[in-house]
Amino acid sequence: MRLEKGCMTKYFADTNIFVRYYLKDDEKLSPLAQKIIQNCLNGKYSLVICAVTLLETVWILGSFYKQPKDKLVNFLENILEIKNLTVADQDLTKTMFLTYRSTNVDITDSYFSALMDQEKIKEIFSFDRDFDKIPSIKRLEKL
Secondary structure (H helix, E strand, O other): OEOOOOOOOEEEOOHHHHHHHHHOOOOOHHHHHHHHHHHHHOOOOEEEEOHHHHHHHHHHHHHHOOOOHHHHHHHHHHHHOOEOEEEOOHHHHHHHHHHHHHOOOOHHHHHHHHHHHHOOOOEEEOOOHHHHHOOOOEEEOOO
16 A cells, blocks of 8 residues: 555556456456556556455455455455555555454455444444454344
């Protein structure tokens, strides 16, 4: 999340750029994704993403492509270190990532936890027992 000084053109990067970049599975799109990331690294422009971009990337790679969590955590760390890439909702994204990395909950629940933290909400109505694994949250099934 380091931005070089100067005025650079900004582009929003969609989830599919990172999916193709990670998988290197499409002979046309994967090289394009590689070039987009490389151009960002080289300072030709900057890329902007948000927490949902990362959430969707992890969800696609984990559920559809069955990638293990440890590889996904490593990939997220690498994305967040890309020079000239900024995260629009940086604090929310950091909290989401820390929860995802340190607990046995999925990325969506980590996102909800981060939003709850941001909004200073401590209780959630949910039947999903995974929220019980997050110490800062009290899960409620009824009042």
